[in-house]
Amino acid sequence: MKKSPLALLLTFGVLQTSMSAFAATAPLDLVTPVSxxxxxxxxxxxxxxxxxxxxxxAIKKGDLATAKKLFPTTRLSYESxxxxxxxxxxxxASIDSREDDHENGVKAEDFTGFHRLEYALFSxxxxxxxxxFADKLLADVKELQSRIAGITFPPEKVVGGAAALMEEVxxxxxxxxxxxxxxxxxxxxxxxxxGSKKIVDLFKPQLEQSDKAFVAKVEKNFATVDKxxxxxxxxxxxxxxxxxxxxxDRKALAGPVNTLAEDLSQMRGKLGLN
Amino acid sequence: xxxxxxxxxxxxxxRRRVLMGxxxxxxxxxGASLTGNAFAAPAPAQVTEAPKSExxxxxxxxxxxxxxxxxxxxxxxxxxxxxxxxxxxREDLERMFRTLNERITFLMTGGAVPQVDPxxxxxxxxxxxxxxxxxxxxxxxxxxxxLFDDRFGLESVKPKRLQRMVGFPNDALEADCCHGDLxxxxxxxxxxxxxxxxxxxxxxxxDLLLVRxxxxxxxxxxxxxxxxxxxESARNFLGFRDGSANPDSNNQKxxxxxxxxxxxxxxxxxxxxxxxxxxxxIRNFVERWDRTPLQEQEAIFGRVKTTGAPxxxxxxxxxxxxxxxxxxxxxxxxxxxxxxxxxxxxxxRNLILRRPFNYSNGVNKNGQLDMGLLxxxxxxxxxxxxxxxxxxxxxxxxxxxxxxxGGGYFFTLPGVVDSNDFIGRSLLAASAxxxxxx
Numbered sequence: 233m234k235k236s237p238l239a240l241l242l243t244f245g246v247l248q249t250s251m252s253a254f255a256a257t258a259p260l261d262l263v264t265p266v267s268x269x270x271x272x273x274x275x276x277x278x279x280x281x282x283x284x285x286x287x288x289x290a291i292k293k294g295d296l297a298t299a300k301k302l303f304p305t306t307r308l309s310y311e312s313x314x315x316x317x318x319x320x321x322x323x324x325a326s327i328d329s330r331e332d333d334h335e336n337g338v339k340a341e342d343f344t345g346f347h348r349l350e351y352a353l354f355s356x357x358x359x360x361x362x363x364x365f366a367d368k369l370l371a372d373v374k375e376l377q378s379r380i381a382g383i384t385f386p387p388e389k390v391v392g393g394a395a396a397l398m399e400e401v402x403x404x405x406x407x408x409x410x411x412x413x414x415x416x417x418x419x420x421x422x423x424x425x426x427g428s429k430k431i432v433d434l435f436k437p438q439l440e441q442s443d444k445a446f447v448a449k450v451e452k453n454f455a456t457v458d459k460x461x462x463x464x465x466x467x468x469x470x471x472x473x474x475x476x477x478x479x480x481d482r483k484a485l486a487g488p489v490n491t492l493a494e495d496l497s498q499m500r501g502k503l504g505l506n
Numbered sequence: 507x508x509x510x511x512x513x514x515x516x517x518x519x520x521r522r523r524v525l526m527g528x529x530x531x532x533x534x535x536x537g538a539s540l541t542g543n544a545f546a547a548p549a550p551a552q553v554t555e556a557p558k559s560e561x562x563x564x565x566x567x568x569x570x571x572x573x574x575x576x577x578x579x580x581x582x583x584x585x586x587x588x589x590x591x592x593x594x595x596r597e598d599l600e601r602m603f604r605t606l607n608e609r610i611t612f613l614m615t616g617g618a619v620p621q622v623d624p625x626x627x628x629x630x631x632x633x634x635x636x637x638x639x640x641x642x643x644x645x646x647x648x649x650x651x652x653l654f655d656d657r658f659g660l661e662s663v664k665p666k667r668l669q670r671m672v673g674f675p676n677d678a679l680e681a682d683c684c685h686g687d688l689x690x691x692x693x694x695x696x697x698x699x700x701x702x703x704x705x706x707x708x709x710x711x712x713d714l715l716l717v718r719x720x721x722x723x724x725x726x727x728x729x730x731x732x733x734x735x736x737x738e739s740a741r742n743f744l745g746f747r748d749g750s751a752n753p754d755s756n757n758q759k760x761x762x763x764x765x766x767x768x769x770x771x772x773x774x775x776x777x778x779x780x781x782x783x784x785x786x787x788i789r790n791f792v793e794r795w796d797r798t799p800l801q802e803q804e805a806i807f808g809r810v811k812t813t814g815a816p817x818x819x820x821x822x823x824x825x826x827x828x829x830x831x832x833x834x835x836x837x838x839x840x841x842x843x844x845x846x847x848x849x850x851x852x853x854x855r856n857l858i859l860r861r862p863f864n865y866s867n868g869v870n871k872n873g874q875l876d877m878g879l880l881x882x883x884x885x886x887x888x889x890x891x892x893x894x895x896x897x898x899x900x901x902x903x904x905x906x907x908x909x910x911x912g913g914g915y916f917f918t919l920p921g922v923v924d925s926n927d928f929i930g931r932s933l934l935a936a937s938a939x940x941x942x943x944x
Contacts, residue, residue, distance in 0.1 A: 453713075483716060487592035490712035501625035 262387050262503070265434035269390050272430055273313045277377045280309040284373045288366035291349065291359045300353050304416035304470065307346055311423025312430070314400060315393025320379055327372050330410070344368050347411075354413035388505045391435060395496035397428035402493050406486055408474040418464055418471035425461070428496065429454050435503060442502055450495055453488035460485050561695050565640035568614045571779050572766060572921040573929075575644030575693050576859070576884050577755040584693045584863035585700040585722040586785055586880060588686030588914060589715040591653060596934070599658050602714040603930035606647060607922065609710055610929065613703045616640035631705045633698055641699035646691040647929050648783045648916035653687040663937045665767075665777045665917045667888040671784075674896055676905040683719040683787055683912030691783070691882065693861075697722060719912065721787050723863025723880035736823055738814060743790050743864045743877050744907070746807050747814030750822050751847050753857050764891075765859050765884050776936035779920040781884045784858075784892035787865070787912035790878040795907045806903045808841030816843070825849065842904045846895055856898075858883040858891045881913070888915060 283306040290298040310317060310328065318324045325333070327345040334340035338351055344365055352362050404410045405421045432439070432450055439447050460481050464472040500506075566574045593599040616638045619630040630638070654664035673679045690707070692700035700722070708717065725740045739747040753760050762768060769778040795803070804811055808826070816826035817837045826837055828849055837844050847853065861884065866877040885891025892915075922929050 483590050483592060484594075486590075486716045487713040490716070494709065494712045497627045501623055501627075504625065506625065 261438050265438070266385055266387050266390055268434050269431065270385050272434075273316050273380060273385075276309040276313045277317075277373075277380050280306070280313075281373050281377050283309065284370050288370045291353075291362050291366040294359050296353065296357070296359050299349075299359060300414070303346070303350060303353060303414055304411070304419035307416075308419050308423040310346070311400075311420045312427035314424065314427065315389060315396050315431075316380060316385065317376060318396075319383070319389065320376060323372050323376050323379070327369065327376070330404075331412070332409075345372065347413075350411060350413050388500055390431060391500050391503055391505055394428045394431040394499055395493060397424045397431075398489060398493040398496055400424050401489050402486075406482060406489060408477075411474070415473035415475050416471065417474040418461060418477070422461055422471070425454065425457055428492070432496070432499070435499070438503055439499070446495065446498075446502065450492065453492045453495070456488040457485060457492075559641075559695060562639040562641045563616070564642040564695065565616060566614060566642065566644050568611050568922060569924055569927075570921040571923065572781075573644075573646050573918055574614075574921075575646035575691055576765065576781060576861070576918065577761055578644065579755075580725060580861050580863075581642050581693050581695050582725050582727055583695065583697045583700055583722070584691070584725070584861075584880065584882070585697070585704065585720065586882060587690050587692070587704060587720045588650070588683075588718045588785075589688045589690070590718050591687040591714065592716055593658070593714050596658050598714060600930075600934055602711060603934065604928050605711055605714065606707065606930075607928035609707055610645045610647070613638065613706060614640055614643050614645060631702060631709070633705070634702050638702070639699070641695045643692065643694040643699055643703060645703060646693075646783075646918060648689045648691070648918040649930075649933070650686045650688060650914060650916050652685065658937075660933070660937050663774050663776060663933065665780070665782070666773055667782060668917045669888070669915060671913060671915045674910065675900050676908065677910045680911050683721070685914040686718045686916075688715070689783065689785065689914065689916045697724070721865055721880050721912070723865040725863055736821060738822055742862070742879055743792055743866070744795055744803070744807075745811055746803075746809060747822055748862055748879070749860050750809070750814055751843065751857075752860050755859065761859075763886070764855075764857050765886055767886050771886075774936060776932040777917065777920065781886060781918040782888035782891065783916040783918045784881075784883050784885070784888065785913040785916070786879075786881040786910050788879045788881050789876065789909045789911050791874070791907045791909070792877060793874050798907075805838050806841060806907075808837045808843040817841075838903075840902055842899070842902055845898045845902050848898075855887075855890055856894045858885045858895060878908070884918065 283302065287299060287302040287306040290302060317327075325345075326342070328347070329343065329345060330347050331337050331343065331351065334343045337343070338348075346369065348365050349362060349369065352358055352360075352365070401421060401424045405417055405424065408415065408417050410420050411417045432447075432454070436447060461471075463481065464477060466472060566578060568574065591599070591602065593602050618637045619628070619632075621636075622629055634641075649668075651664070651668050651670045654660045654668070670685060671679075690704075692703050694700050694703075704720075707715070728738065728740065731737060739749040739752075742748040753764055755761060765781050767773050767777050767780050767782075769775070771778070798806075800811060804817070809816055809822075813820070814822035815824055818824075818826055818831065826843070826849065828837065828844060831837055834840075834844070839845075847857070861882045863880040863882070864877070865880045866875070868876050870876045883892055919930055920932055922931075
């Protein structure tokens with residue numbers, strides 16, 4: 233569905249006047265980055281759907297080794313688009329909830345998705361009886377793909393997503409709680425950071441107009457995180473398991489991650505968005 | 507007629523008539539307790555109305571030779587927080603101390619929080635409202651042994667007795683609540699004031715400090731002293747008065763001997779007017795304690811539970827006479843207070859200044875209450891002080907009811923003397939030459 237720029241702006245709600253001390257970024261300035269972001273998300277959810285197909289195929293074939301290998305890379309694209317994926321809370325729960333989101337833990341009937349399969353593959357070391365969870369995950373991802381295609385992206389959600397992704401890292405990645413059975417947290421970590429950095433990059437011209445030092449500080453902290461993550465890259469392009477990350481590096485990651493969460497929380501305001 | 511009756515019981519018409527018929531004097535006596543419920547309609551009330559305190563503006567000086575929060579009277583709420591320092595170099599470390607200095611200055615003074623554009627996150631959590639009330643807050647900064655590793659070039663200026671806490675025989679230390687590069691002790695009239703201060707510091711130093719562990723505690727309040735009544739120590743969660751033998755914190759000479767590192771001592775010069783801080787999170791097995799006969803509890807402590815008096819005394823302030831009791835017939839030789847403070851000339855130099863809080867965290871896996879003592883003490887010499895005292899206590903019968911699970915040793919920095927000074931300045935200055943050559 234194609235929309236004229238004006239129609240887009242009306243949908244985004246960015247034409248409202250603002251009493252804020254920050255001059256709202258001229259609405260037209262937001263059209264390009266928001267539509268570029270939609271392209272980014274669409275590409276990622278397409279990758280996610282294709283990867284999930286292969287991942288779930290391996291499980292249904294009983295190919296444990298391949299399923300284990302595909303688990304972290306399949307999740308990566310989900311993690312990078314979480315701000316949009318999380319707009320659909322029902323799907324987020326069925327695709328990405330963790331054991332501790334459920335009172336009955338792994339036995340909970342509604343514990344499905346990536347982490348339910350992760351539990352079977354890495355903790356139980358089996359693909360047995362996992363077909364039903366594999367089918368459900370694939371169906372949920374396809375549903376996500378179609379819902380994303382049908383929505384207009386609210387600019388404040390897009391811009392706010394940069395901070396939300398760093399909050400994800402601060403809350404669940406630094407502690408190694410995300411992938412507790414496979415310890416492949418660094419893939420998710422990278423996915424969150426990449427997704428956050430993408431948003432900052434897209435809005436960089438607008439941000440630099442108001443605060444060059446802000447952009448420089450944010451980019452410096454992203455670079456620090458990338459540098460530490462790079463230490464744990466493996467030859468095949470993947471990542472070491474999180475238990476291999478030295479205590480010293482976990483702490484060294486905490487500083488820039490928390491500072492990014494703090495600084496990026498100002499991004500919406502700096503762009504004059506509500 | 508008993509005055510208390512009219513306070514408690516609804517007043518019947520008959521009784522009201524009788525009371526109204528009293529002379530002026532009688533009415534005046536009865537009046538105070540009647541106006542509220544008999545003659546006026548009750549004012550509207552909200553159960554959520556804030557409790558009242560006249561002490562929210564109480565404040566402590568930040569500037570001084572020594573840091574505050576050590577010899578000033580301990581308020582009702584305490585919190586000990588240990589941090590990992592995330593600074594990567596000395597420049598960052600100085601920025602950390604300067605930022606801390608700025609935040610502490612504001613928090614201990616109070617005042618209006620600057621307003622920012624509502625599209626931005628506010629600068630302050632807002633939990634004390636738009637004008638921060640100091641509420642008797644003190645913030646006391648100390649540094650741990652690990653800050654003096656190879657990161658910042660501080661190795662050569664480490665206080666002589668600063669060391670990583672080593673577990674005592676009865677300890678079951680949990681790695682998650684031990685040690686740290688830096689400790690901050692928050693004390694104020696209310697837990698919320700401490701939490702507000704902590705959140706301010708966390709928000710303002712995200713790239714420099716990471717919370718490692720935190721323990722909050724409280725002190726039960728007592729009714730104001732009646733004229734002639736001697737001050738009494740607060741009770742711990744074992745029901746005993748705690749701190750009875752604490753040295754007099756108003757006595758400057760005693761504090762110089764026992765608490766403050768003195769200029770010209772064998773400690774590095776920069777450390778003068780600082781102090782050693784020992785922190786211990788000591789779990790109490792309260793269910794078992796509550797199932798222990800009173801006489802046994804008192805024998806274990808060496809004090810009378812009700813009054814806090816020593817076994818041979820009448821009041822808490824009485825000094826036990828162990829000389830007359832060499833075999834421990836009155837106060838057992840292995841009782842807590844006798845081991846901790848044998849009251850000999852030689853053990854006077856082992857005295858420590860205690861500033862503990864009671865903590866209550868939740869429930870253990872076994873269904874028993876997770877509570878105990880957030881033990882904090884200060885001394886000029888960590889080895890002669892806490893370490894010697896705790897070593898004497900090793901094996902005491904009280905251990906049956908205690909399990910220390912966390913804490914650490916820290917060095918409390920000298921005070922910030924004026925607005926040109928900042929917390930940690932003397933430490934950085936003393937080590938400046940070592941990094942230039944490094």
